[in-house]
Each structure stands twice: as C-alpha cells, then as structure tokens.
Amino acid sequence: MRNSSLRSRGTSRDTGGLLRPELLARLPVVARGFYDRDPRRVAPALLGKILVRGSGARTLAGRIVEVEAYLGTGDLAAHAAFGLTPRNAVLFGPPGHAYVYLTYGLHFCLNTSCMPRGDAGCVLFRALEPLAGLAAMASGRGISHFQSRNPRVLAGGPARLCQAFAITRPRDNGKDFTSKRSDLRIVDDGFVPEKIVVGKRIGITKSPELPLRFYIAGSEFVSR
C-alpha cells in the first residue's frame, strides 16, 4: 500500500511516494469554501494537500508540507497591511486564487488568497514534497539529477518551489486554484498529517513573534 493515494493517514517521513498523472487527474480539487476562512485556519488545513500544475505527461505535483499565514490589513508583515495596491489586488478578491509576487528583485513567491472578498488574508506556500514531474522540476531549478536527490533542493523554500513549478507573476498571478481545469490547482488525496508544528514566520522583520508558520512534523522537505 506504499503508493496508494487512498490512504487517509501517513507518517511524517513517508507521505506515500510518487503519484502518476492519471491518478492526480482523478483527485478532487479543494473547494472555494475551504479558503473562505481566517488564514490561521486555512494554513494548517492546507498541509498534506497537493499543488498541481498542468496535465498529462507534463503534470507537476507536490504535497504541501510548509506554509505561513498572513492576516491582511493589520498584520504589519503582510503585503496587504496598508490596503489595496496594484501588486496585492488579488488578495482583496475572492478566496482560492494565486497571489504571486517578486521579492528581493529576483525571486517569486506563491500564496493563496483567503477569507471573503475584501478581506485580504493569504497563505504563503513555503515547501513542497515533489510527487510528479521531478525531472522537469530539476530542469526548472537548473540543477542536475544527482543534486536533486537532496529532498530539500527541488521545492524546499518559497522561491525554490516557484522555480520548480515555473511560477511567475505575469504567468500565474490571479489563477483560480479551485477549478478542475485550472493550470494551477490544489487537490486532495485524503492524506492527513499525523502531527503539525507551529512556529514563527521566517525572514520577516515586522511582527516576527507571531506563531503563524506551520509544517508537517518530521518532513524532510521543509525548508529549514
């Protein structure tokens, strides 16, 4: 049963192995209502879900193992802290859409909008466990097959996972995660993490003490 997608639980080290595109195509997408909540609830609930790009032989997929919640207006570390701007407009729209931004002038980061329209919470995707399309991910990351055997280098880190999935702002900002046909979607194979660790968000200077980072305990794919 090691590779079954039907298992409903898994240990932290072994989340079920690789998944074939035909199987991924049959998994249900996570519905809009899932995202229509406070990001502090959405973030831990996203752990174990699967981010999927494309279809057929080109399918890329990774299990979400690390995320951070950003609370919108009022959270000084959030891009939406001071209201609507051209960059963060997606966050003020409906939940379950991709917010992609450029950071430090060269790296992209991926989030999903949360909460009802007009309330700008979001969840940052920080690390994935690669499940399908590993060769394409290594290629996108510009690393060799040999290097890519390190579990963290393919998609362990918010900018790394964007490189691995070829996620950019012009291409992907605003895409709907909840449509079965979407190029970028989130699906559920029933996997539920055994244990979740909560800690401080990484790399921020404002409100650094808030416990809004969540990851699957023991996962080798978490960014640090």
Next chain:
DNA sequence: ATATCGATTATCT
C-alpha cells in the same frame, strides 16, 4: 555546521 554577502526590482516613506 554557521555566518556573511551580493543579486536586482517593486513598493513605500
């Protein structure tokens, strides 16, 4: 194993 630094641009003060 940990520390420091440079890259490069959108956004805000």
Next chain:
DNA sequence: GATAATCGATATG
C-alpha cells in the same frame, strides 16, 4: 532612498 515573506556562493570553524 530604504527596505524586503530569498537563494546560492563563499568563507570559516
């Protein structure tokens, strides 16, 4: 003009 939700390279213990 300063800062930033980062990464990879380099240096050093």
